[in-house]
Amino acid sequence: MLADMSLRIALLGLLSGAGPASGYDLAKKFEHSLNHVWQAGHTQIYPELVKMAADGLVAVESEGARGRKIYTITPEGTHELRTWLTEHQPSVTVRSEVALQAFLLPLLDRKQAIAVMERIRAGFEARLAVLECQPGHGQALGRYALELGLRQARTSIEWADETLTDLRRA
Amino acid sequence: MLADMSLRIALLGLLSGAGPASGYDLAKKFEHSLNHVWQAGHTQIYPELVKMAADGLVAVESEGARGRKIYTITPEGTHELRTWLTEHQPSVTVRSEVALQAFLLPLLDRKQAIAVMERIRAGFEARLAVLECQPGHGQALGRYALELGLRQARTSIEWADETLTDLRRA
DNA sequence: GACGTCATGTAATCAGTTACATGATTGA
DNA sequence: TCAATCATGTAACTGATTACATGACGTC
Numbered sequence: 001m002l003a004d005m006s007l008r009i010a011l012l013g014l015l016s017g018a019g020p021a022s023g024y025d026l027a028k029k030f031e032h033s034l035n036h037v038w039q040a041g042h043t044q045i046y047p048e049l050v051k052m053a054a055d056g057l058v059a060v061e062s063e064g065a066r067g068r069k070i071y072t073i074t075p076e077g078t079h080e081l082r083t084w085l086t087e088h089q090p091s092v093t094v095r096s097e098v099a100l101q102a103f104l105l106p107l108l109d110r111k112q113a114i115a116v117m118e119r120i121r122a123g124f125e126a127r128l129a130v131l132e133c134q135p136g137h138g139q140a141l142g143r144y145a146l147e148l149g150l151r152q153a154r155t156s157i158e159w160a161d162e163t164l165t166d167l168r169r170a
Numbered sequence: 171m172l173a174d175m176s177l178r179i180a181l182l183g184l185l186s187g188a189g190p191a192s193g194y195d196l197a198k199k200f201e202h203s204l205n206h207v208w209q210a211g212h213t214q215i216y217p218e219l220v221k222m223a224a225d226g227l228v229a230v231e232s233e234g235a236r237g238r239k240i241y242t243i244t245p246e247g248t249h250e251l252r253t254w255l256t257e258h259q260p261s262v263t264v265r266s267e268v269a270l271q272a273f274l275l276p277l278l279d280r281k282q283a284i285a286v287m288e289r290i291r292a293g294f295e296a297r298l299a300v301l302e303c304q305p306g307h308g309q310a311l312g313r314y315a316l317e318l319g320l321r322q323a324r325t326s327i328e329w330a331d332e333t334l335t336d337l338r339r340a
Numbered sequence: 341g342a343c344g345t346c347a348t349g350t351a352a353t354c355a356g357t358t359a360c361a362t363g364a365t366t367g368a
Numbered sequence: 369t370c371a372a373t374c375a376t377g378t379a380a381c382t383g384a385t386t387a388c389a390t391g392a393c394g395t396c
Contacts, residue, residue: 003385004355006267013274024375037269044356046377066364066375085274086282089289090267092297095384097176097260099207103315104183104255112256119259127262145273148329155325159318173357174383194347214384216349236347236392346393354385365374 005084007048010038012057012081015073017141020061022068023049033142036131036149052077098123102163114167121160128153175254177218180208182227182251185243187311190231192238193219203312206301206319222247268293272333284337291330298323 002008014029015021021029026049027042040048049071052058057077061070073081098120105113131149172178184199185191191199196219197212210218219241222228227247231240243251268290275283301319 002354006265006270007355009274010270013270013277016277017274022375023377034273036264037273038265039263039356041357042376043358043378046375068375081274081277085271085278085286088267088271090271090293092268092293093209094206095176095208095265097258098262099315099318100176100180100183101255101258101260102318103204103207103312104179104187104251105314106310106312107183107186107251108255116255123260123262140276142273142276144275144333145269147333148269148272148326151325151329152322155321156318159321163314163317172382177383192347193349209384211385212348213350213386216347238347341396343396344394347391349389351388352386355383357382358380360379361377363375366372368369368371 005080005088006038007040007044008052008057009081009084010034010040011045011048011052012073012077013141015058015071016078016081020070020072022064022070024068026071033134036127037142037145110167110170114164117160117164117167121157121164124153124156124160128157175250175258176208177210177214178222178227179251179254180204180210181215181218181222182243182247183311185228185241186248186251190240190242192234192240194238196241203304206297207312207315280337280340284334287330287334287337291327291334294323294326294330298327 010030011026014026014034018029023042023046027040027045030038030040030045049058053060053071056074057080058071059074061072063069101116101120105116108116128150131146131153134146180200181196184196184204188199193212193216197210197215200208200210200215219228223230223241226244227250228241229244231242233239271286271290275286278286298320301316301323304316
Protein backbone atom coordinates (compact mmCIF):
# COMPACT_ATOMS: atom_id res chain seq x y z
CA MET A 1 0.00 0.00 0.00
CA LEU A 2 1.20 3.50 -0.90
CA ALA A 3 1.79 6.19 1.69
CA ASP A 4 -0.48 8.92 0.34
CA MET A 5 -3.71 7.39 -0.87
CA SER A 6 -5.87 10.50 -0.84
CA LEU A 7 -6.22 10.95 -4.60
CA ARG A 8 -7.05 7.28 -5.11
CA ILE A 9 -9.54 7.36 -2.27
CA ALA A 10 -11.23 10.47 -3.64
CA LEU A 11 -11.57 8.79 -7.05
CA LEU A 12 -12.82 5.53 -5.54
CA GLY A 13 -15.28 7.49 -3.42
CA LEU A 14 -16.73 9.29 -6.43
CA LEU A 15 -17.02 6.06 -8.41
CA SER A 16 -18.64 4.37 -5.44
CA GLY A 17 -21.05 7.17 -4.61
CA ALA A 18 -21.99 8.45 -8.04
CA GLY A 19 -21.51 5.35 -10.20
CA PRO A 20 -19.26 4.63 -13.20
CA ALA A 21 -17.59 7.64 -14.78
CA SER A 22 -14.84 8.68 -17.14
CA GLY A 23 -11.65 10.48 -16.13
CA TYR A 24 -13.16 13.59 -17.64
CA ASP A 25 -16.31 13.26 -15.50
CA LEU A 26 -14.22 12.72 -12.40
CA ALA A 27 -12.13 15.81 -13.15
CA LYS A 28 -15.38 17.82 -13.40
CA LYS A 29 -16.54 16.48 -10.05
CA PHE A 30 -13.22 17.51 -8.51
CA GLU A 31 -13.77 21.01 -9.86
CA HIS A 32 -17.31 21.25 -8.57
CA SER A 33 -18.24 19.20 -5.54
CA LEU A 34 -14.79 18.20 -4.22
CA ASN A 35 -12.97 21.50 -4.65
CA HIS A 36 -13.28 22.54 -0.99
CA VAL A 37 -11.93 19.20 0.19
CA TRP A 38 -9.28 18.00 -2.27
CA GLN A 39 -7.87 19.21 -5.57
CA ALA A 40 -6.65 17.42 -8.68
CA GLY A 41 -6.52 18.25 -12.36
CA HIS A 42 -7.02 15.89 -15.27
CA THR A 43 -3.24 15.54 -15.74
CA GLN A 44 -3.08 13.89 -12.35
CA ILE A 45 -6.33 11.95 -12.63
CA TYR A 46 -5.74 10.17 -15.97
CA PRO A 47 -2.43 8.52 -15.06
CA GLU A 48 -3.73 7.66 -11.59
CA LEU A 49 -6.73 5.81 -13.05
CA VAL A 50 -4.37 3.78 -15.23
CA LYS A 51 -2.30 2.84 -12.16
CA MET A 52 -5.43 2.03 -10.19
CA ALA A 53 -6.65 -0.22 -13.01
CA ALA A 54 -3.26 -1.97 -12.95
CA ASP A 55 -3.70 -2.46 -9.19
CA GLY A 56 -7.19 -3.88 -9.74
CA LEU A 57 -9.04 -1.13 -7.86
CA VAL A 58 -11.00 0.06 -10.90
CA ALA A 59 -11.81 -1.41 -14.30
CA VAL A 60 -12.72 0.02 -17.70
CA GLU A 61 -16.38 -0.87 -18.04
CA SER A 62 -16.81 0.37 -21.60
CA GLU A 63 -15.35 2.71 -24.17
CA GLY A 64 -17.80 5.24 -25.52
CA ALA A 65 -17.71 7.92 -28.16
CA ARG A 66 -14.59 10.12 -28.62
CA GLY A 67 -12.40 7.57 -26.89
CA ARG A 68 -14.33 8.03 -23.67
CA LYS A 69 -13.41 5.37 -21.12
CA ILE A 70 -15.89 4.55 -18.40
CA TYR A 71 -14.32 3.32 -15.18
CA THR A 72 -16.09 1.25 -12.52
CA ILE A 73 -14.97 0.49 -9.01
CA THR A 74 -14.07 -3.19 -8.41
CA PRO A 75 -14.75 -5.16 -5.20
CA GLU A 76 -11.06 -4.72 -4.28
CA GLY A 77 -11.47 -0.98 -4.84
CA THR A 78 -14.52 -0.92 -2.57
CA HIS A 79 -12.57 -2.80 0.06
CA GLU A 80 -9.62 -0.38 -0.15
CA LEU A 81 -12.02 2.56 0.20
CA ARG A 82 -13.78 1.12 3.23
CA THR A 83 -10.52 0.20 4.92
CA TRP A 84 -9.13 3.70 4.47
CA LEU A 85 -12.31 5.35 5.75
CA THR A 86 -12.62 3.18 8.82
CA GLU A 87 -8.96 2.64 9.68
CA HIS A 88 -6.85 5.50 8.39
CA GLN A 89 -6.02 8.21 10.90
CA PRO A 90 -6.21 11.38 8.77
CA SER A 91 -3.07 13.48 8.81
CA VAL A 92 -3.45 17.14 9.70
CA THR A 93 -0.84 18.83 7.54
CA VAL A 94 -2.02 22.39 7.08
CA ARG A 95 -0.55 24.59 4.36
CA SER A 96 -2.62 27.74 4.11
CA GLU A 97 -1.39 30.92 2.48
CA VAL A 98 -4.20 32.83 4.17
CA ALA A 99 -3.15 31.61 7.62
CA LEU A 100 0.45 32.47 6.74
CA GLN A 101 -0.54 36.03 5.91
CA ALA A 102 -2.47 36.20 9.17
CA PHE A 103 0.55 34.82 11.03
CA LEU A 104 2.83 37.50 9.62
CA LEU A 105 0.34 40.35 9.93
CA PRO A 106 2.04 41.88 13.01
CA LEU A 107 5.03 42.68 10.79
CA LEU A 108 2.99 45.33 8.97
CA ASP A 109 2.00 48.76 10.20
CA ARG A 110 -1.59 49.36 11.21
CA LYS A 111 -2.83 50.75 7.90
CA GLN A 112 -1.31 48.01 5.77
CA ALA A 113 -2.46 45.31 8.19
CA ILE A 114 -6.03 46.54 7.90
CA ALA A 115 -5.86 46.47 4.10
CA VAL A 116 -4.51 42.90 4.12
CA MET A 117 -7.18 41.76 6.59
CA GLU A 118 -9.90 43.28 4.43
CA ARG A 119 -8.63 41.32 1.45
CA ILE A 120 -8.52 38.14 3.53
CA ARG A 121 -12.07 38.79 4.70
CA ALA A 122 -13.24 39.28 1.12
CA GLY A 123 -11.63 35.94 0.21
CA PHE A 124 -13.57 34.12 2.94
CA GLU A 125 -16.76 35.91 1.90
CA ALA A 126 -16.26 34.75 -1.70
CA ARG A 127 -15.61 31.22 -0.51
CA LEU A 128 -18.78 31.26 1.57
CA ALA A 129 -20.79 32.49 -1.42
CA VAL A 130 -19.45 29.62 -3.56
CA LEU A 131 -20.29 27.04 -0.90
CA GLU A 132 -23.78 28.46 -0.40
CA CYS A 133 -24.52 28.14 -4.12
CA GLN A 134 -23.35 24.55 -4.05
CA PRO A 135 -25.96 21.81 -4.42
CA GLY A 136 -25.46 18.79 -2.22
CA HIS A 137 -27.15 20.09 0.91
CA GLY A 138 -29.53 17.19 0.61
CA GLN A 139 -27.28 15.10 -1.61
CA ALA A 140 -25.75 11.91 -0.28
CA LEU A 141 -22.03 12.41 -0.86
CA GLY A 142 -20.40 15.53 0.44
CA ARG A 143 -23.17 16.96 2.59
CA TYR A 144 -21.27 16.66 5.87
CA ALA A 145 -18.11 18.14 4.35
CA LEU A 146 -20.15 20.99 2.86
CA GLU A 147 -21.66 21.79 6.24
CA LEU A 148 -18.17 21.82 7.78
CA GLY A 149 -16.92 24.14 5.05
CA LEU A 150 -19.83 26.53 5.55
CA ARG A 151 -19.27 26.71 9.29
CA GLN A 152 -15.54 27.26 8.90
CA ALA A 153 -16.12 30.02 6.36
CA ARG A 154 -18.57 31.80 8.68
CA THR A 155 -16.21 31.43 11.63
CA SER A 156 -13.36 32.84 9.54
CA ILE A 157 -15.44 35.88 8.58
CA GLU A 158 -16.28 36.48 12.24
CA TRP A 159 -12.59 36.22 13.10
CA ALA A 160 -11.72 38.68 10.32
CA ASP A 161 -14.34 41.14 11.54
CA GLU A 162 -13.16 41.01 15.13
CA THR A 163 -9.54 41.26 14.08
CA LEU A 164 -10.39 44.30 11.98
CA THR A 165 -12.17 45.91 14.92
CA ASP A 166 -9.11 45.20 17.04
CA LEU A 167 -6.75 46.67 14.45
CA ARG A 168 -8.86 49.80 13.97
CA ARG A 169 -9.11 50.40 17.72
CA ALA A 170 -5.35 50.13 18.29
CA MET B 171 9.97 35.80 -9.08
CA LEU B 172 9.01 32.18 -8.38
CA ALA B 173 5.43 30.96 -8.46
CA ASP B 174 5.21 29.46 -4.98
CA MET B 175 6.94 31.70 -2.50
CA SER B 176 5.30 30.46 0.68
CA LEU B 177 8.31 28.67 2.18
CA ARG B 178 10.58 31.64 1.48
CA ILE B 179 8.03 34.04 2.92
CA ALA B 180 7.63 31.97 6.07
CA LEU B 181 11.42 31.94 6.57
CA LEU B 182 11.73 35.66 5.84
CA GLY B 183 8.87 36.34 8.24
CA LEU B 184 10.51 34.41 11.06
CA LEU B 185 13.85 36.14 10.48
CA SER B 186 12.11 39.50 10.37
CA GLY B 187 9.94 38.95 13.42
CA ALA B 188 12.23 36.99 15.70
CA GLY B 189 15.66 38.15 14.54
CA PRO B 190 18.65 36.28 13.10
CA ALA B 191 18.54 32.50 13.36
CA SER B 192 20.12 29.32 12.06
CA GLY B 193 18.40 26.81 9.80
CA TYR B 194 18.10 24.58 12.83
CA ASP B 195 16.35 27.32 14.84
CA LEU B 196 14.00 28.01 11.95
CA ALA B 197 13.13 24.32 11.65
CA LYS B 198 12.26 24.32 15.39
CA LYS B 199 10.03 27.34 14.92
CA PHE B 200 8.24 25.57 12.08
CA GLU B 201 7.61 22.64 14.41
CA HIS B 202 6.31 24.78 17.23
CA SER B 203 4.71 28.08 16.31
CA LEU B 204 4.14 27.65 12.58
CA ASN B 205 2.88 24.07 12.51
CA HIS B 206 -0.81 25.03 12.25
CA VAL B 207 -0.10 27.38 9.33
CA TRP B 208 2.69 25.90 7.20
CA GLN B 209 4.95 22.86 7.36
CA ALA B 210 8.55 22.28 6.40
CA GLY B 211 11.31 20.03 7.64
CA HIS B 212 15.02 20.81 7.85
CA THR B 213 15.65 18.97 4.56
CA GLN B 214 13.59 21.57 2.80
CA ILE B 215 14.74 24.54 4.86
CA TYR B 216 18.53 24.15 4.52
CA PRO B 217 18.65 24.12 0.70
CA GLU B 218 16.06 26.91 0.53
CA LEU B 219 18.19 29.18 2.74
CA VAL B 220 21.14 28.58 0.41
CA LYS B 221 19.02 29.58 -2.61
CA MET B 222 17.67 32.60 -0.77
CA ALA B 223 21.21 33.70 0.09
CA ALA B 224 22.12 33.33 -3.60
CA ASP B 225 19.12 35.54 -4.44
CA GLY B 226 20.21 38.13 -1.88
CA LEU B 227 17.17 37.78 0.39
CA VAL B 228 19.15 36.55 3.40
CA ALA B 229 22.81 36.61 4.39
CA VAL B 230 25.01 34.54 6.70
CA GLU B 231 25.69 36.89 9.55
CA SER B 232 28.11 34.66 11.41
CA GLU B 233 29.19 31.07 11.84
CA GLY B 234 29.01 29.79 15.40
CA ALA B 235 29.97 26.59 17.17
CA ARG B 236 29.32 23.19 15.54
CA GLY B 237 29.13 24.75 12.08
CA ARG B 238 26.08 26.74 13.11
CA LYS B 239 25.24 29.38 10.49
CA ILE B 240 23.25 32.42 11.56
CA TYR B 241 21.12 33.94 8.81
CA THR B 242 19.84 37.51 8.74
CA ILE B 243 17.22 39.03 6.50
CA THR B 244 18.57 41.60 4.01
CA PRO B 245 16.80 44.81 2.91
CA GLU B 246 15.86 43.01 -0.34
CA GLY B 247 14.44 40.18 1.73
CA THR B 248 12.38 42.62 3.78
CA HIS B 249 11.09 44.19 0.59
CA GLU B 250 10.12 40.78 -0.87
CA LEU B 251 8.28 39.93 2.34
CA ARG B 252 6.35 43.20 2.45
CA THR B 253 5.42 42.97 -1.21
CA TRP B 254 4.10 39.45 -0.81
CA LEU B 255 2.09 40.36 2.28
CA THR B 256 0.51 43.45 0.81
CA GLU B 257 0.11 42.38 -2.82
CA HIS B 258 -0.17 38.63 -3.07
CA GLN B 259 -3.69 37.26 -3.30
CA PRO B 260 -3.45 34.08 -1.22
CA SER B 261 -4.50 30.92 -3.06
CA VAL B 262 -7.13 28.77 -1.39
CA THR B 263 -6.13 25.25 -2.35
CA VAL B 264 -7.54 22.96 0.31
CA ARG B 265 -6.24 19.43 0.73
CA SER B 266 -7.64 17.99 3.91
CA GLU B 267 -7.80 14.28 4.65
CA VAL B 268 -10.27 14.97 7.44
CA ALA B 269 -12.62 16.83 5.08
CA LEU B 270 -12.22 14.00 2.58
CA GLN B 271 -13.31 11.46 5.18
CA ALA B 272 -16.26 13.68 6.05
CA PHE B 273 -17.12 14.00 2.36
CA LEU B 274 -17.20 10.23 1.90
CA LEU B 275 -18.94 9.47 5.20
CA PRO B 276 -22.35 8.79 3.57
CA LEU B 277 -20.78 5.72 1.91
CA LEU B 278 -20.57 3.98 5.29
CA ASP B 279 -23.37 2.44 7.29
CA ARG B 280 -24.61 4.22 10.38
CA LYS B 281 -22.48 2.39 12.92
CA GLN B 282 -19.24 2.79 11.01
CA ALA B 283 -19.99 6.42 10.19
CA ILE B 284 -20.44 7.16 13.90
CA ALA B 285 -17.10 5.51 14.73
CA VAL B 286 -15.31 7.53 12.04
CA MET B 287 -16.91 10.78 13.19
CA GLU B 288 -15.87 10.08 16.76
CA ARG B 289 -12.28 9.66 15.62
CA ILE B 290 -12.48 12.87 13.61
CA ARG B 291 -13.89 14.67 16.64
CA ALA B 292 -11.05 13.37 18.82
CA GLY B 293 -8.56 14.67 16.26
CA PHE B 294 -10.04 18.18 16.43
CA GLU B 295 -10.08 18.00 20.22
CA ALA B 296 -6.38 17.08 20.25
CA ARG B 297 -5.62 19.91 17.88
CA LEU B 298 -7.49 22.37 20.06
CA ALA B 299 -5.56 21.18 23.12
CA VAL B 300 -2.25 21.74 21.31
CA LEU B 301 -3.26 25.23 20.22
CA GLU B 302 -4.47 26.13 23.71
CA CYS B 303 -1.11 25.16 25.21
CA GLN B 304 0.67 27.29 22.64
CA PRO B 305 2.29 30.50 23.81
CA GLY B 306 1.92 33.46 21.49
CA HIS B 307 -1.46 34.65 22.70
CA GLY B 308 0.21 37.89 23.60
CA GLN B 309 3.22 37.39 21.35
CA ALA B 310 3.71 39.60 18.31
CA LEU B 311 4.05 37.12 15.48
CA GLY B 312 1.36 34.50 15.02
CA ARG B 313 -1.26 35.73 17.47
CA TYR B 314 -3.91 36.41 14.80
CA ALA B 315 -3.28 33.06 13.12
CA LEU B 316 -3.47 31.30 16.49
CA GLU B 317 -6.81 32.92 17.24
CA LEU B 318 -8.11 31.79 13.82
CA GLY B 319 -6.88 28.25 14.47
CA LEU B 320 -8.57 28.14 17.87
CA ARG B 321 -11.89 29.31 16.46
CA GLN B 322 -11.76 26.87 13.59
CA ALA B 323 -10.97 24.00 15.94
CA ARG B 324 -13.91 24.89 18.21
CA THR B 325 -16.24 25.24 15.21
CA SER B 326 -15.09 21.85 13.93
CA ILE B 327 -15.83 20.21 17.27
CA GLU B 328 -19.33 21.73 17.28
CA TRP B 329 -19.85 20.44 13.75
CA ALA B 330 -18.67 16.98 14.79
CA ASP B 331 -21.02 16.96 17.77
CA GLU B 332 -24.03 17.99 15.75
CA THR B 333 -23.18 15.53 13.01
CA LEU B 334 -22.90 12.78 15.60
CA THR B 335 -26.30 13.72 17.04
CA ASP B 336 -27.72 13.61 13.53
CA LEU B 337 -26.16 10.21 12.80
CA ARG B 338 -27.37 8.72 16.09
CA ARG B 339 -30.93 9.99 15.57
CA ALA B 340 -31.25 8.55 12.05
C1' DG C 341 32.72 5.96 26.64
C1' DA C 342 27.87 6.16 25.57
C1' DC C 343 23.74 8.81 24.83
C1' DG C 344 21.16 12.75 23.62
C1' DT C 345 20.82 16.93 21.38
C1' DC C 346 22.77 20.29 18.26
C1' DA C 347 23.72 21.14 13.52
C1' DT C 348 24.26 20.47 8.69
C1' DG C 349 23.64 18.43 4.56
C1' DT C 350 22.55 15.01 0.08
C1' DA C 351 19.86 11.64 -2.77
C1' DA C 352 15.90 9.33 -4.10
C1' DT C 353 11.32 9.47 -4.54
C1' DC C 354 6.61 11.01 -4.63
C1' DA C 355 2.90 14.42 -5.33
C1' DG C 356 1.23 18.15 -7.86
C1' DT C 357 1.36 21.94 -11.47
C1' DT C 358 2.17 23.89 -15.97
C1' DA C 359 2.84 23.56 -20.63
C1' DC C 360 2.29 21.04 -24.63
C1' DA C 361 -0.21 18.06 -27.93
C1' DT C 362 -3.96 15.72 -30.35
C1' DG C 363 -8.34 14.71 -32.15
C1' DA C 364 -13.74 14.04 -32.10
C1' DT C 365 -18.29 16.13 -31.77
C1' DT C 366 -21.77 19.72 -31.43
C1' DG C 367 -24.02 23.88 -32.44
C1' DA C 368 -24.08 28.64 -34.21
C1' DT D 369 -16.57 26.62 -41.25
C1' DC D 370 -15.45 28.23 -36.94
C1' DA D 371 -15.55 28.03 -31.99
C1' DA D 372 -16.61 25.68 -27.86
C1' DT D 373 -16.67 21.69 -25.41
C1' DC D 374 -15.61 16.85 -24.96
C1' DA D 375 -11.93 13.68 -24.14
C1' DT D 376 -7.42 11.84 -23.60
C1' DG D 377 -2.84 11.94 -22.83
C1' DT D 378 2.75 13.13 -22.15
C1' DA D 379 6.85 15.80 -20.52
C1' DA D 380 9.16 18.94 -17.76
C1' DC D 381 9.43 20.96 -13.63
C1' DT D 382 8.67 22.37 -8.78
C1' DG D 383 7.50 21.34 -4.03
C1' DA D 384 7.69 18.15 -0.25
C1' DT D 385 8.84 13.74 2.15
C1' DT D 386 11.78 9.91 3.47
C1' DA D 387 15.93 7.83 4.05
C1' DC D 388 20.65 8.26 4.48
C1' DA D 389 24.95 10.33 6.25
C1' DT D 390 28.16 12.96 9.09
C1' DG D 391 30.17 15.14 12.91
C1' DA D 392 30.51 18.38 17.20
C1' DC D 393 29.38 19.20 22.03
C1' DG D 394 27.68 18.32 26.77
C1' DT D 395 26.74 15.34 30.58
C1' DC D 396 26.19 11.13 33.06
